[in-house]
Structures are given as structure tokens and as C-alpha cells.
Amino acid sequence: MFLFAQISDRPPAESPFVPPEPGFGLWDLVSWWGGWAYFAFMIWMAIWCLRHDPERGVWLWIILIVPFVGPPIYFLARWLPGANIAAPGVMQRLTRKRDINRLRIAARQIGNPYQFIELGDALRETGQWDQSLDAYLQALEKDPENPQALWGASCGQFRSKQFETAHDNLARLLAIDPAYKFGDVSLLFAKTLHALGRSEEARAHLEGHIKRWRHPEALHLSACLYADGGKADKAREQLQGLIMDIDASPSAIARKQSVWKSRAKAMLKRLPS
Numbered sequence: 001m002f003l004f005a006q007i008s009d010r011p012p013a014e015s016p017f018v019p020p021e022p023g024f025g026l027w028d029l030v031s032w033w034g035g036w037a038y039f040a041f042m043i044w045m046a047i048w049c050l051r052h053d054p055e056r057g058v059w060l061w062i063i064l065i066v067p068f069v070g071p072p073i074y075f076l077a078r079w080l081p082g083a084n085i086a087a088p089g090v091m092q093r094l095t096r097k098r099d100i101n102r103l104r105i106a107a108r109q110i111g112n113p114y115q116f117i118e119l120g121d122a123l124r125e126t127g128q129w130d131q132s133l134d135a136y137l138q139a140l141e142k143d144p145e146n147p148q149a150l151w152g153a154s155c156g157q158f159r160s161k162q163f164e165t166a167h168d169n170l171a172r173l174l175a176i177d178p179a180y181k182f183g184d185v186s187l188l189f190a191k192t193l194h195a196l197g198r199s200e201e202a203r204a205h206l207e208g209h210i211k212r213w214r215h216p217e218a219l220h221l222s223a224c225l226y227a228d229g230g231k232a233d234k235a236r237e238q239l240q241g242l243i244m245d246i247d248a249s250p251s252a253i254a255r256k257q258s259v260w261k262s263r264a265k266a267m268l269k270r271l272p273s
Contacts, residue, residue: 038068045071045079052258053078054251078255096126113139117148129156147173147180154185158192167192183213190221199225216242216260223267232271239264239271 046063049056059078062070100122107115120135133156139149150173157166170189173180186209193202203225209218223238242264246257254261 042071045074048079051262052255054254096122113143113146113149120152129159132156145176147176151181151185154188158188163192163195167196183215187215187218214245216246216257220260220263227271236268236271239268
């Protein structure tokens with residue numbers, strides 16, 4: 001109570017970074033912590049821009065030269081769209097609770113694969129992975145060759161480390177449609193082989209995959225497998241190709257893939273000459 005009641009008699013500090021003296025008031029406390037919070041936020045935006053933004057030459061000046069306005073503008077205009085952040089699972093569950101209840105009732109009453117797949121998708125999007133896997137498995141009981149159910153079940157099984165079962169379902173799905181989900185199935189199949197310790201098979205599969213789909217994650221995984229096999233030159237080739245692909249992409253895509261570019265650069269530094 002004393003803190004909120006007392007008003008400082010001393011004049012305001014010339015800089016918000018000057019530590020408050022004994023007898024400081026509430027405004028002094030807010031000003032001091034606010035100054036440090038803004039400074040930390042500005043440094044964070046500047047470092048992220050320098051490392052990831054292909055248009056860093058312009059935006060870095062805006063962050064550093066335009067006081068108080070530059071960092072928030074960069075956060076809203078560049079960082080937030082590129083971060084691709086979804087709402088927390090708890091929040092999504094609250095906002096979609098009624099919708100999920102409706103889908104549960106439809107699955108129970110109608111019971112077609114379509115209803116269970118819809119329910120599984122909604123549960124997966126809200127982070128309820130175990131329940132979503134159950135829904136996809138019920139769809140597969142009714143239609144064992146349904147691509148959507150196979151894909152949803154495989155994702156849930158991979159996440160829960162049921163790699164053998166995920167591998168089998170992905171193999172069935174690839175036999176039905178090798179290009180399903182524009183290569184996402186093929187990539188997850190390679191990741192499953194890697195998780196099972198079948199590195200040679202994973203590497204061979206990725207060689208064919210990369211010829212058709214140059215996912216940054218696929219190139220990075222391929223580089224890891226080459227490096228583990230003692231083929232540093234092949235690993236370096238994959239990583240350099242990954243970086244060039246991202247640099248040649250439109251800026252919006254480049255920002256979304258910036259994490260893989262950072263990982264590729266870090267791995268290149270670790271590879272033997």
C-alpha cells in the first residue's frame with residue numbers, strides 16, 4: 001500500500017534506464033521497467049530481422065532509427081505474419097467446444113468415415129491428439145483405404161511414437177496416392193524410417209523425394225543422414241541447396257522457412273572441411 005500511495009518528490013529521471021532511487025513512486029517504477037522492456041523488445045526484433053529477414057537492409061533501419069514506433073511496426077508487419085503462430089490449444093478448445101460437440105454427435109449418430117474424419121481434424125487442430133487418433137482409427141475401421149483417415153492416423157501415431165504403425169499406414173497411403181498432400185506424406189514416411197533407425201532406406205527415399213519436392217525439412221534431414229554416414233560433402237551440398245532455395249523464394253515464403261535456413265547455416269559450421 002505504501003508503494004502505491006507515495007509520490008516521489010524528485011524530478012523525473014532523464015532516461016528510463018536510470019535505476020529508481022529510494023522513495024520512488026509508481027510512475028517511476030513503470031517508467032523504469034517499461035524502458036528496459038522496450039529496449040529488450042527492440043534488440044529482439046533487430047536480431048530476428050538481421051538473421052531471418054531477406055529485406056533486412058530496409059527494416060533494420062526502421063527498427064533502430066524510428067523510436068518507439070519502429071519495432072512495433074516490424075513486429076506487426078513482418079514478424080507476426082512470418083511466425084505462423086496458431087492460437088494456443090486451450091484457447092482453440094474453448095472457442096470450438098460447441099463445434100466439436102456437434103461433430104461428436106454427428107459421428108455417433110451417422111457414423112460414416114467422413115464424420116469421424118471431420119471430428120479427428122477438429123480435435124487435432126485443437127491439440128487433442130489422442131482423441132483425434134481414436135477418431136481416425138474409427139474411420140479406418142469403416143474404410144481401411146480412406147486417404148484422409150490414413151493421413152490423420154499416421155500423424156497421430158508418429159506424434160505418439162508409434163513408428164511401426166505409422167510406417168505401415170504411410171506405406172499404404174503412398175501406394176494409393178504417392179503425391180498425396182503434395183509430398184507431406186512422403187516426407188513423413190522418410191522421418192518415420194529415420195525414427196525406426198532405417199537410415200539407409202530413409203536416405204534412399206529422400207533422394208527420390210527431393211527430386212520432386214524440395215521441402216527445406218527434407219533437405220535438412222537428408223543432410224543429417226549424409227553427415228551421420230560420413231559423407232560431409234553430400235551433406236554440405238544439400239544444405240547449400242536448401243539455403244539457395246529459400247533465398248530464391250518470395251519474401252513471405254522465405255520468412256516462414258527462415259528457421260530451416262538458420263539450422264542449415266549452423267550445421268554447415270559444424271561439418272568438417
